[in-house]
Amino acid sequence: MARSSADDFELRRACEVAIDAAINKQKVVLSIRVAKSRGVWGKTSKLGRQMAKPRVLALTTKAKGPKIKAFLRVLKDSGGGGVLEGFDNLRSQSVAPPQWTMRNKGDRNRILLCILNMSKEILGRLPKVVGIDIVEMALWAKENNTAVSSQVITHGGQDASGLIQGHSQVTVERDLVSQAEEEDMEALLGTYVMGIGEAEAFSERLKRELLALEAANVHALVECESIIEEVLQGLEGASTCVEDMDEWLGIFNVKLRHMREDIESIESRNNKLELQSVSNKALIEELDRLLERFQIPQEYEECLTGDYFDEANVHKNVEVCEWLTGALHNLEASNLDPCYARMRGIKEKRAELVLLKCTFVCRASEFLRNYFPSLVDQMMNDKSLFSQRGQLKRPDHADLRYKCRTYARLLMHIKTLDKNFLAPLRKAFCHSLNVLLRREAREFANELRGATKVANTKPILWLEGPISACQGANADSSSVSEAYSKMLTVFIPLLVDESAFFAHFMCFDVAVLASSDGTAVSSTQPMMVPQGNYINSFLALFFCNDAAELAILNECLKELLAGLEEDFYSIVDWAYKIDPLCCITMHGITERYLSADKADTSGFVHLLLDELEIRISMLFSRFVDDACYSVEKYERGRQTGVLPCIQRFAILASRMEQYTQGQSRDLVDQAYTKIVSIMFVALERAAQVDSKYSDIVLLENYAAFQNSLYDLANVVPTLAKFYHQASESYEQACLRHVSMVIYIHFEKLFQFARRVEELMHTIPPEEIPFQIGMSKADLRKMLKSSLSGLDKIINAMYRKLQKNTTAQELLPSLWDKCKKEFLEKYGSFVQLVAKIYVNEPVPSVAEMRDALASM
Structure with a gap:
């Protein structure tokens, strides 16, 4: 007998995978392969x-x-x-119910029994069940001893669905017909089997016996x-008692209902009394706090309306400001209950505090506007703080800042x-400090110039004039540069x-500072730059969080440092x-200074350095332009020799x-x-003044x-580039000059060769x-006239070169x-003649080389 697909465990595992992917927590009890069809009586005629x-x-x-629920699922192969x-369309009313065809009768009975x-x-x-006899199915199950699926439900409510196999000795007929019923059926069939002629007579007899049993029961x-x-x-007596x-x-x-209503009424009255008591207590506390806001301490009021701003009263003024700020903050509408914010007393008290604030701030500002110039005036009157003759004084603002x-x-x-x-x-602060800084810079610059000793103060004519004028160029002027550096x-x-x-003292929104050497500086303390490491740390890193605030800070710094550039310019000039x-x-x-830190920290100090760099570049460009002008205007008295500018460059x-x-x-x-x-x-x-000596002038000057x-060309790339340019120009000038000398002494020879090339x-x-x-014959005549006395001609070429060349080392x-x-x-001429x-005899190149070598 062929193995049923219901026993295919691989098929069951595939079903479990498909069903678990779609619907969780379901277990497969039985799976079997079928064929789906709608029969030949369907409405459609498509094949x-x-x-x-x-x-x-x-x-x-x-x-x-x-509880346990059972489901019948339909699956198909999704592609091999x-x-x-x-998928499940069994519940769709628009789809006709399909017909499932089993592979054999055993598969059909097995799924139905399950x-x-x-x-x-x-x-x-x-x-x-319609269309099949249950007794027939039970007999089939008993004969085949087929293992079927059974649902077992535990009393604890847990899912206990299990598959009962054929070797478990449990058959389906036990579930369909009990043992007693089965024995009665066998006894009944055994009693009447010998006396039954046909099924109808047996049926009539059973009916009569059923009627007899019912009459006995009545x-x-x-x-x-x-x-x-x-x-x-x-039962009637019990019903009366119940009523x-x-x-x-x-x-x-x-x-009981009336009693409950009375109790609820009493509790409600008690709750209202308790709520009223709590509310009265909270109201009294709130009114006390409100009265505290209204009260201004007497000592604070005197300080707010007086003129006590000397150093001894600074701490008291700060304490008063803190109290006033807190009082105004507490009376702001956002910090009060809306009902309090509309009260007349609150509005009047706020107006009173605002008036006190304006009075105090106005007087404090007036005091400080006069205080800053007074500090600067004290320093301006002390001459020992500034540079004097014979003594350079570094500015010291420690006491001023303190x-x-x-x-x-x-x-x-x-x-x-x-x-x-x-x-x-x-x-006021910027104006006062600017006066002090300009005085210090002016006195320092004047004394710096006076104390610097210079060996030679006459201008040096580098590229013009007599040669001796630039011999003093070796004079040391490093002290001048040192003065600028200082x-x-x-x-x-x-x-x-x-x-x-200034940025911190005048309360700009400045973030945390950090110097370029990584040292953190507190945002509440002024930045101190070490004098010994000024190149790497002179630019302190601070910035404003607000663009508008940064613009105001820059405007103030512009007033603070205005005019200082003039004293730096004086040193440069x-x-x-x-x-x-x-x-x-x-x-x-x-x-x-500029390359030490490109961060735009102290903006106008950075701008000052930029302006200094521009001015120095402009002055140096003026020097270069003067040198170029002296080269252009120089007039030579003779047409040979090296130009002075070439010698002095x-x-x-x-x-x-x-x-x-x-x-x-x-720059250089x-x-x-x-x-x-x-x-x-x-x-x-x-060189173009006299074409006769043009190449000689060029080659001598380039050499x-x-x-x-x-x-210098070996270490300076720019000069190396011009060195190579001069070398190329020198070679070209030499080639043109020696070609001219050769052509003069061998004119007929090379004219004859040129005519041959043209023909x-x-x-x-x-x-x-x-x-x-x-x-x-013409060739022989030309050779005789050109090469006769070859030694004299070669000597003449050498003397020509010697006569025209001023620099004999060349x-x-x-x-x-x-x-x-x-x-x-x-x-080339010999090859052309050949x-x-x-077969025309011509002196060979080797003979000419020997003749030249004899010189």
Whole structure:
């Protein structure tokens, strides 16, 4: 017998996976393969609808508390591979019920028996079955001893659905027919089996016996009539007692209801009295607190209306401000109950406090506006605080800041009470401190210039005038640059420090400070910049959270530092007059300050450094323009020799490199580019004055430029670029000059060669010897006239080079280039003659090389 699909555990696991994916907490009891069809009597005539489709029927159970529900699920293969997909359209009224065809009769009986068993276990009864005999199914189950699924429900309410296999010795007929019923049926069948001729006679006999049994039951009931009457009388007496008890219970219920209403009324009155008592107590406490807000302490009122702002009363004034701020805050409408905010007393008290606030803030502001100038005037009258003749004095504002800090908290409260009074206070402070700073910078700059000793104060003419004029260029002017560096070392940290102190003291919304060396500075303390590390930490990092506040701070700093740039400019101009090359060092010093920290911290100190850098660059550009102008206007008395600017540029470049010291590289490189470009243009223009000596002027000057800048070109990339440019120009000038000398002494030879080359463009080479003036005889005549006395001609070429060259050190190099160029040209001539005039004897290149080597 073929194995049933109901025993396929792989199919059951696939069903569990599909059902768990869709509906949780369900267990598969039985799964079986079927074929779905709608029969030949369906409404549709399409072939696809009439064909059977493979499906899987699955019986599942789900525990819901103490109850268990059973479900019939339909699944299909979702694309092969044993993966099932569930769907259910059995409940749809618009879809005709399908017909499920089992593979065999055993599958059909097995699923039906499983459904009947689950119905009996879950519903407690068997459903009505149409079209099949239950007894027949029970006999089939007994004969085949088939294992079926059974639902077992535990008394604890837990899900206990289980599968009962065939080896468990439990069969379906026990659930359908009990053992007693089965024995009675067997006895009955055994009694009548021999006397039955046909089924109808047997049926009639059973009916008659049933009627007899019913009559016997009626007779038994009639005999028990007296007992029934006694029972009925007892029930009637019990009913009377119950009615009496119900009446008494109704009376007691009414009394209890009235009592409950009385108790609720008493509790309600007690609750109202208690609420009234609590409310009265809270009202009294609130009125007490409100009266406290109205009361102004006598000592505070005197302080608010008086003029006690000296240092001894600062602490008292701060305490009064704190109280006044708190009182105003407590009387604000947002901090009061809406009913209190509309009270007349609250409004009057608030108006009184506002009047006291305005009076106090106005008098405090007037005092501070007079106090700041008085502090500065005291310092201005003390001459020992400023630089004097023979003594440089660093500005010291420690005492000034200490006295200002005494009123720092008072300023904070003035801002809290009415920030509009801060603007005139800030303006007064900036104006007073600006006067002090300008006086200190002016005295310091004057004494700095007076104390600086300079060896040579005459201007140096670097690229013009006699050679001896620039010999004093080696005079040391480093003290001038040191003076400028000292000016920045002293005042730039001071100005940054003053800017930071002003921002905090005047209550700007400044965030936490941090110097560039990573040291954190409190937002309530002024920033102190170490003098020894001014390059890396002179720019302190602070910023405002509000853009409008930052704009106001910048305007105030502009007034604080206004005019200070003039004293720095005076040092720069003084240094430029002494030695323009000092601009290189000063530019490098300023550049170090700016590159130490690019953060725009003290904005106008940063702008001051930018302006100094621009002014130094402008002055140095003026020096470069003057040098270029001196090169352009120079007039030479003779047409040969090296230009003075070429000779002196190396000295100028050496001095500029000494001042550079690895900084201001761009500034110096731009100067090199401009000066050398003008020099080369002037050299080319001077060489064109007399074309006869043009190449000699060029090669001598370019050679001098290379010789003087050889060392510097190895370390300065910009000069190396011009060095290579001069080298290329020198080679070209040499080539043109030696070619000219060669052409002068061998004119006929090379004219003949040029004519041959020109004829080769128009006629075949073999026809050239038949042209007029181009015969072999003409060639021999030309060779005789050009090469006779070759030693004298070579000596003449050498003397020509020697005569034209002013710089005799260049003569060996020029003579070597001349010999090389002549041999190349003569070699071309020999090849040309061998091609046109075959077998015509011509002196070889080796003979010419030997002749030149003898010189």
